[in-house]
Amino acid sequence: MALKIRVNRKSVESMTRQIADQLGNLISTGAMAVGSLLPSERMLADSLGVARNVVRGSYDYLEKAGLVQHEGRAGRRVRPKSSRKRSATKSTKRTAKKR
Numbered sequence: 001m002a003l004k005i006r007v008n009r010k011s012v013e014s015m016t017r018q019i020a021d022q023l024g025n026l027i028s029t030g031a032m033a034v035g036s037l038l039p040s041e042r043m044l045a046d047s048l049g050v051a052r053n054v055v056r057g058s059y060d061y062l063e064k065a066g067l068v069q070h071e072g073r074a075g076r077r078v079r080p081k082s083s084r085k086r087s088a089t090k091s092t093k094r095t096a097k098k099r
Helices: 015-029 041-048 052-064 090-098
Strands: 068-070 076-078
Touching (some): 015 052, 041 052
């Protein structure tokens, strides 16, 4: 599957965040179906001309957001909406810090 992801090296936004945002958008719009396997870190890094750590950081961000799940050596897959984590709002973060 050819993903339409572009990295703007002159942007003030980090490449990690650019990739994560674009993948997140593909997932949320349904362009990447639930259960779809994301490209390997190495394959996506090579196709974008970035370091593997940049892609790894993007995938980690998507995991923390609950959009993808890591399945060990099998790779990462798009999670179903029902099992996605809800992102914490600022007020819940403040409440958690007070406790």
